[in-house]
Amino acid sequence: MSTTLYIGNLSFYTTEEQIHELFGRCGDIKRIIMGLDKVRKTPCGFCFVEYYTRTDAEMAMRYVNGTRLDDRIIRTDWDAGFVEGRQYGRGKSGGQVRDEYRTDFDEGRMGYGKIVSSKIKTRESI
Amino acid sequence: MASRRRRASFSDEEDETSHRSKRRRTSENVDIEDRLESLISRVGEKSTSSLESNLEGLASVLEADLPNYKTKIIRILCECAVKLPEKQSVYTTLVGLLNAKNFNFGGEFVEMLVRQLKEMLKTEKFEEARLIVRFLGDLVNCRVIAAGSLLAMFDNFVEVTLEDNIPQVRSDWYVYAVLTALPWVGRELYEKKDMEFQKLLVTIDNYISKRQKIHVPALRVWSSDSPHPQEEYLDCMWAQVKNLRNNKWIEKQISRPYLAFDSVLCEALQHTLPQIIPPSHNEEVMYPLPTVVFRMFDYTDVPEGPAIPGSHAIERFLIEEHLSHIIKTNHLERKDCAAALLSFTMRNKIPLDYMICEVMFGHLFRLPTSPYMEIMVGSTLIELCKLQPKSMPLVLAQAAEMLYERLDTMKTTCIERFANWFAYHLSNFQFSWSWADWVECTHVNPLMPKPKFVAEVLHKCLRLSYHQRISNAVPESFSALVPVKPQARYKYADEGAGQLPGLMTAHRLLEVIKSKCTPEETLVVLKELPNPLADDTDEPSHHPLRIDVFVSTLLHLGAKSFSHSFAAISKFISVLKMLAENEEGQICLLKNMYEVWSTHPQMMVVLTDKLLKTQVVDCSAVANWLFSADMAPDFTKNYVWEIMHSTINKMSKHVEKLEKEAEEARDMLDAAKKKAADGLEYDDDDNVPTEEQVERMEERLELVQNQQKRLFLIIFQRFIIILTDHLARCESESVDYQTPWYKWVIERLQEVFLAHHNLVFQYIHTLESLLFTSDIDIHILEVFQQFCALRS
Numbered sequence: 001m002s003t004t005l006y007i008g009n010l011s012f013y014t015t016e017e018q019i020h021e022l023f024g025r026c027g028d029i030k031r032i033i034m035g036l037d038k039v040r041k042t043p044c045g046f047c048f049v050e051y052y053t054r055t056d057a058e059m060a061m062r063y064v065n066g067t068r069l070d071d072r073i074i075r076t077d078w079d080a081g082f083v084e085g086r087q088y089g090r091g092k093s094g095g096q097v098r099d100e101y102r103t104d105f106d107e108g109r110m111g112y113g114k115i116v117s118s119k120i121k122t123r124e125s126i
Numbered sequence: 127m128a129s130r131r132r133r134a135s136f137s138d139e140e141d142e143t144s145h146r147s148k149r150r151r152t153s154e155n156v157d158i159e160d161r162l163e164s165l166i167s168r169v170g171e172k173s174t175s176s177l178e179s180n181l182e183g184l185a186s187v188l189e190a191d192l193p194n195y196k197t198k199i200i201r202i203l204c205e206c207a208v209k210l211p212e213k214q215s216v217y218t219t220l221v222g223l224l225n226a227k228n229f230n231f232g233g234e235f236v237e238m239l240v241r242q243l244k245e246m247l248k249t250e251k252f253e254e255a256r257l258i259v260r261f262l263g264d265l266v267n268c269r270v271i272a273a274g275s276l277l278a279m280f281d282n283f284v285e286v287t288l289e290d291n292i293p294q295v296r297s298d299w300y301v302y303a304v305l306t307a308l309p310w311v312g313r314e315l316y317e318k319k320d321m322e323f324q325k326l327l328v329t330i331d332n333y334i335s336k337r338q339k340i341h342v343p344a345l346r347v348w349s350s351d352s353p354h355p356q357e358e359y360l361d362c363m364w365a366q367v368k369n370l371r372n373n374k375w376i377e378k379q380i381s382r383p384y385l386a387f388d389s390v391l392c393e394a395l396q397h398t399l400p401q402i403i404p405p406s407h408n409e410e411v412m413y414p415l416p417t418v419v420f421r422m423f424d425y426t427d428v429p430e431g432p433a434i435p436g437s438h439a440i441e442r443f444l445i446e447e448h449l450s451h452i453i454k455t456n457h458l459e460r461k462d463c464a465a466a467l468l469s470f471t472m473r474n475k476i477p478l479d480y481m482i483c484e485v486m487f488g489h490l491f492r493l494p495t496s497p498y499m500e501i502m503v504g505s506t507l508i509e510l511c512k513l514q515p516k517s518m519p520l521v522l523a524q525a526a527e528m529l530y531e532r533l534d535t536m537k538t539t540c541i542e543r544f545a546n547w548f549a550y551h552l553s554n555f556q557f558s559w560s561w562a563d564w565v566e567c568t569h570v571n572p573l574m575p576k577p578k579f580v581a582e583v584l585h586k587c588l589r590l591s592y593h594q595r596i597s598n599a600v601p602e603s604f605s606a607l608v609p610v611k612p613q614a615r616y617k618y619a620d621e622g623a624g625q626l627p628g629l630m631t632a633h634r635l636l637e638v639i640k641s642k643c644t645p646e647e648t649l650v651v652l653k654e655l656p657n658p659l660a661d662d663t664d665e666p667s668h669h670p671l672r673i674d675v676f677v678s679t680l681l682h683l684g685a686k687s688f689s690h691s692f693a694a695i696s697k698f699i700s701v702l703k704m705l706a707e708n709e710e711g712q713i714c715l716l717k718n719m720y721e722v723w724s725t726h727p728q729m730m731v732v733l734t735d736k737l738l739k740t741q742v743v744d745c746s747a748v749a750n751w752l753f754s755a756d757m758a759p760d761f762t763k764n765y766v767w768e769i770m771h772s773t774i775n776k777m778s779k780h781v782e783k784l785e786k787e788a789e790e791a792r793d794m795l796d797a798a799k800k801k802a803a804d805g806l807e808y809d810d811d812d813n814v815p816t817e818e819q820v821e822r823m824e825e826r827l828e829l830v831q832n833q834q835k836r837l838f839l840i841i842f843q844r845f846i847i848i849l850t851d852h853l854a855r856c857e858s859e860s861v862d863y864q865t866p867w868y869k870w871v872i873e874r875l876q877e878v879f880l881a882h883h884n885l886v887f888q889y890i891h892t893l894e895s896l897l898f899t900s901d902i903d904i905h906i907l908e909v910f911q912q913f914c915a916l917r918s
Contacts, residue, residue: 013592015592015687016687016688016689017589017687017688017728017729018589018590018591018592020688020728020732021586021589021590021728022590025499025500025501025546025550026499026501031689031692032688032689034689059499059501062458062459062460062502062505063460063499063501063502063504063505064501064505067505067508067554068553068554069553069590070591071556
């Protein structure tokens with residue numbers, strides 16, 4: 001039984017400390033692994049939270065999923081357990097895949113998605 | 127179904143095949159049984175047809191199934207009686223209808239329920255037992271049970287009040303169980319057995335008037351009765367029942383579906399309850415603790431719509447109990463919980479938002495401990511705001527405002543829970559709050575409850591957010607209460623650091639660690655430092671300068687995040703353990719951590735946690751450090767107590783774990799011995815521990831149990847010392863001892879008793895003879911006596 005959660009839709013600016021404060025309210029945290037941009041090695045909007053017990057992880061699924069952190073509604077999902085390498089974004093440009101294709105402007109996640117913003121840049125340079 | 131499958135996976139091959147074929151054979155029955163379960167447990171939920179027709183329909187279905195599924199139906203109904211108390215009268219009506227159709231069924235059901243009641247009483251499941259008592263009462267209304275026999279059971283219960291040498295909590299529970307059934311069945315008893323009923327009430331009245339109430343101050347959320355009295359639960363219940371009696375036992379809250387079936391039910395034959403005698407008392411029994419009723423609103427607080435029932439109206443109790451049951455049933459699904467609360471059956475006749483709010487805060491502030499996690503309350507309140515966006519946020523804001531106004535007399539523990547909730551709530555609503563309304567708190571002594579509350583809220587907000595955001599969220603005038611920006615302080619890089627004796631070594635250490643040295647290499651660097659304690663004694667207990675240089679430098683290097691700090695500690699754990707091999711060294715280490723991180727309480731909380739888990743420091747060292755003079759400036763801050771309680775919890779979890787392991791090992795060994803004695807083969811696949819191994823485990827357990835006891839003794843002793851000092855100083859200077867500092871500290875002492883009451887009760891005799899002796903100041907002793915009274 002996994003005691004690890006995947007946390008998504010974080011702001012790139014949300015820190016490990018903030019995550020600890022919120023998720024610590026559900027139980028004793030074993031470790032937090034911040035999701036990083038493969039290239040820049042900076043936070044890219046997700047993380048893993050591992051608890052010592054299943055019960056505590058269940059509490060977080062119940063009471064944190066869908067509430068706010070840093071003014072964003074965050075998502076929690078069960079994760080099979082952290083494996084080295086998974087802390088990196090799998091998108092082409094280093095971040096999460098969803099940030100490649102996004103078409104909205106998200107201040108907490110570096111503005112527009114990678115593809116759209118590169119189009120905008122190209123247009124500006126023309 | 128799930129349990130079937132689970133059981134199958136444990137059984138061996140042969141069992142499994144026979145099980146499977148049996149299952150195939152009975153799968154049809156299983157389907158029907160599941161369908162029955164679903165039908166019964168869902169009756170009374172929202173539906174397109176009326177409750178009456180649903181009940182009538184279900185009764186006919188069940189009647190037809192009785193010949194084949196009687197046992198199953200009885201089992202399901204008994205379960206519903208305990209697990210779905212908010213639908214009690216739906217089920218009593220259903221049982222009534224079935225009894226009218228099939229007298230034998232009614233008899234067997236009652237028999238089963240009574241058996242369950244006896245079992246619950248024996249196994250100390252008192253809340254479940256109370257619900258069954260209430261259910262039996264309601265069965266009188268449905269013509270299933272004869273009124274006289276119910277009264278006989280009540281008599282037996284109330285007779286407990288006449289027993290000698292029993293704790294009050296025992297008689298309290300039996301009286302409470304009777305009183306809480308009376309809103310349901312009082313009218314019937316009054317109509318049918320008035321004389322006997324009166325006698326019962328007189329006995330209860332006598333009992334209520336002679337009860338001890340020493341425990342009450344420990345359980346009150348507010349020390350003041352203004353604006354609302356904080357009443358002891360049984361006193362309040364009795365006042366409500368007396369009012370009900372004055373109203374001829376008629377209340378306006380309970381829905382009674384059986385009234386519609388009066389013509390059918392009055393034809394039914396009734397059963398007589400068998401004699402139900404409370405199991406006798408013994409030392410081991412844990413009765414429910416008393417409570418104080420939480421009240422924050424009255425009718426003047428509700429601007430429009432229906433009025434809130436008065437505090438002594440039985441309706442107030444009934445609504446509170448009903449809402450509490452809804453929360454209990456749904457607390458694991460916050461969205462369902464919020465939706466179920468808002469669809470309360472009589473929602474148009476009461477100010478529902480206010481009642482929900484009061485009950486939720488009542489749970490949050492409950493003493494000695496809250497029945498639910500704080501975040502359950504917080505996240506459910508957020509859901510309620512989402513579902514009821516026009517009214518709920520306003521009611522909550524009003525509630526926060528009122529709680530704030532009453533901070534001066536609020537208990538420290540509750541102020542902390544309030545601050546934690548409020549910060550969490552604000553973090554879900556963009557931190558917007560009309561702070562300007564509270565500006566007055568910036569003009570008073572910052573140790574007073576209001577400014578202290580605001581400072582703690584802002585600190586908690588900061589932990590959920592970041593410094594700039596929180597600074598911007600409050601008006602300029604609050605700047606003194608905004609926490610300083612958390613930052614590591616590395617004194618060896620400060621201006622004027624030249625005076626520090628360890629400066630050169632610190633810089634060298636910084637270099638070698640940065641160049642990825644081994645732990646051993648750092649020891650070489652530290653070696654050159656002289657021990658400042660060497661002048662005074664020949665054998666210094668620890669080396670403060672080495673600890674200082676090493677800890678400051680290591681934490682400075684890991685300052686970037688929790689993970690960086692943890693990694694630094696992990697890599698150099700052997701050095702830390704060597705430097706802090708005894709308690710003095712450990713306290714010194716913690717002091718140095720404080721020097722680096724005094725502006726970042728959360729960092730200190732997680733670092734202390736890490737140091738405890740990695741066994742670099744002991745629990746007792748942490749407690750002694752928190753009480754040390756160095757921590758005096760922060761002693762009344764919440765984070766200090768966050769560390770204290772987490773330390774105690776860590777200790778107790780460790781004890782629990784070893785207890786479980788030792789017990790399991792002992793059981794295994796005993797079982798193996800028994801097998802051997804019976805001449806059965808010795809099975810060494812089972813990893814049966816040896817006698818020696820088990821003894822070693824038990825020795826280790828005893829060791830940590832003693833450590834735990836010592837931890838509590840240290841904490842209580844240090845409380846007594848600082849409080850006695852304060853009281854003596856105030857007396858010699860003839861000033862009032864009731865300072866803000868005193869409030870925080872004496873109530874923290876109370877909190878340690880309450881938050882860990884199950885553990886502390888084990889040591890009550892030691893505490894009485896060793897620490898809380900008759901010669902200590904009465905103000906301190908009182909806290910102990912109130913605690914003892916909780917179970918006396």
